[in-house]
Amino acid sequence: MQLRTKSLFVIIIGTIVFAAVFAIGGLYSFKTAYFADLRLQSQMASELMRMTITHEMDEGNPEHIRPYLNQLKHVPGFKLAHLVPADSVIRQFQVDISQYPPAEALEEAVFATGESTDEIIEGESPTFHLAIPYVAQQSCLQCHHAEVGDILGVVSLEIDVGHQRQAMLASLYGMFLLFILFGIVMTIALRALMAPILRTTKAMKRAFGKAEQGDFSIRLRKQSNDEMGEIAEHTNQFMQLLENSLGTISREIATLIDTSSHKGSENILNHTVRVVHNLVSSSHFKQSIENDRDLEEVYARLGRVLTEQFNMKRFSIYEVSNSKNRLQLITSLGLPEGADLWCSREITIDCNACRARRTAAMVSSIEEDNICSSFSGNKVQQDEKLFHICLPIMLSGSVGGVLQLIFTQEESEAVEENRLTLTTFLAEPAPVIEAKRLMQSLRDASMRDPMTNLYNRRFLEGYLDTLVASVERQKSGIGIL
Numbered sequence: 001m002q003l004r005t006k007s008l009f010v011i012i013i014g015t016i017v018f019a020a021v022f023a024i025g026g027l028y029s030f031k032t033a034y035f036a037d038l039r040l041q042s043q044m045a046s047e048l049m050r051m052t053i054t055h056e057m058d059e060g061n062p063e064h065i066r067p068y069l070n071q072l073k074h075v076p077g078f079k080l081a082h083l084v085p086a087d088s089v090i091r092q093f094q095v096d097i098s099q100y101p102p103a104e105a106l107e108e109a110v111f112a113t114g115e116s117t118d119e120i121i122e123g124e125s126p127t128f129h130l131a132i133p134y135v136a137q138q139s140c141l142q143c144h145h146a147e148v149g150d151i152l153g154v155v156s157l158e159i160d161v162g163h164q165r166q167a168m169l170a171s172l173y174g175m176f177l178l179f180i181l182f183g184i185v186m187t188i189a190l191r192a193l194m195a196p197i198l199r200t201t202k203a204m205k206r207a208f209g210k211a212e213q214g215d216f217s218i219r220l221r222k223q224s225n226d227e228m229g230e231i232a233e234h235t236n237q238f239m240q241l242l243e244n245s246l247g248t249i250s251r252e253i254a255t256l257i258d259t260s261s262h263k264g265s266e267n268i269l270n271h272t273v274r275v276v277h278n279l280v281s282s283s284h285f286k287q288s289i290e291n292d293r294d295l296e297e298v299y300a301r302l303g304r305v306l307t308e309q310f311n312m313k314r315f316s317i318y319e320v321s322n323s324k325n326r327l328q329l330i331t332s333l334g335l336p337e338g339a340d341l342w343c344s345r346e347i348t349i350d351c352n353a354c355r356a357r358r359t360a361a362m363v364s365s366i367e368e369d370n371i372c373s374s375f376s377g378n379k380v381q382q383d384e385k386l387f388h389i390c391l392p393i394m395l396s397g398s399v400g401g402v403l404q405l406i407f408t409q410e411e412s413e414a415v416e417e418n419r420l421t422l423t424t425f426l427a428e429p430a431p432v433i434e435a436k437r438l439m440q441s442l443r444d445a446s447m448r449d450p451m452t453n454l455y456n457r458r459f460l461e462g463y464l465d466t467l468v469a470s471v472e473r474q475k476s477g478i479g480i481l
Contacts, residue, residue: 011190116131
């Protein structure tokens with residue numbers, strides 16, 4: 001979910017929840033206050049009724065009570081007002097109970113508790129029913145056989161509260177709509193307030209997305225003069241720093257590598273890191289072979305790198321003998337039993353039979369099958385189809401050796417990913433290999449006769465001590481012609 005959608009969702013939900021909570025709280029408050037006021041007014045009316053009844057009784061005009069109660073029905077809001085006499089009054093004065101309404105549950109509760117009680121009667125028009133006890137006072141004892149505090153009757157009245165409830169609900173509806181309007185206004189205001197934030201975050205997302213691809217040229221527009229504006233400025237400074245540092249490094253590295261090896265889906269920074277790692281690894285490899293004793297150790301180290309670092313299962317390393325115009329196999333891996341070459345023996349007689357040696361360029365059967373007629377890997381091993389890549393080892397502008405990689409279709413992707421690294425590994429140590437080859441050639445030339453190719457006196461002088469020690473150890477003899 002986007003930030004704009006989240007903010008709008010929070011504002012709308014927050015407004016609705018706040019309005020609902022306020023409406024519920026307001027309804028409860030209004031209801032509590034309204035019924036407290038209604039109860040107070042009803043008690044006042046009931047007390048007035050009780051005082052009027054007491055006055056009429058004191059004046060000796062009990063017949064005026066009924067007309068008075070009947071007239072109260074015509075007062076706006078009043079639905080019913082009557083007096084329920086106690087059983088003691090009925091027995092004393094022989095009251096005709098048919099002239100009085102029967103006592104309801106609310107009146108019975110007042111008789112039982114001696115306290116005022118009220119209730120809401122729901123219906124088409126809600127009614128508030130209040131009943132208060134008619135308590136005997138000192139003046140009442142002149143006529144009634146009772147004591148002070150006895151309940152002589154219950155004054156009961158019913159008030160129509162439908163109009164008041166409608167007015168209260170209308171007020172609440174109005175306030176609810178007012179809050180909804182307030183929420184809409186706040187939504188518009190907050191959206192306007194958050195617009196710079198949303199635009200800045202969207203621009204930052206785009207800038208960092210480009211940065212992941214190695215493009216640090218995106219700049220953010222300052223949307224406001226607050227913290228978001230400062231964030232935009234700091235982001236621009238950071239992107240400028242990256243462009244001046246990592247961007248430059250990427251461009252410089254691109255001039256040193258084969259750009260065709262860079263996959264479009266690969267992050268250019270990751271690609272640069274990989275290339276730098278390859279360069280460092282090849283440099284360490286070069287430093288290692290510089291201290292090797294001879295070419296045998298160099299080629300052995302190269303073979304270990306191929307198997308341990310690049311996980312190659314099949315390969316061959318050839319050395320070019322320009323003087324004899326042939327390729328000499330130095331080491332090989334993965335050959336089936338009984339086979340000694342992945343190529344035809346013609347390359348050991350005529351090195352021009354090797355396409356990589358003849359063209360001084362990489363030869364790959366992935367792009368073109370049967371590109372090299374000398375490759376016989378699929379004849380040597382027929383279990384699955386094999387492909388090959390031959391990388392020339394360049395020494396002083398000419399091919400001094402060939403690295404041959406043999407692999408299956410499943411292994412081709414990994415080989416292609418490592419091809420650039422292998423090319424670098426072959427290019428970096430090339431001067432060391434060439435120097436060791438020259439030293440070995442000079443040493444061989446100094447110890448052999450150029451006409452007969454037999455060892456000369458210099459070889460004998462260098463080897464004589466070793467030979468004598470061997471003879472003495474074996475207790476044998478030696479003769480020199």
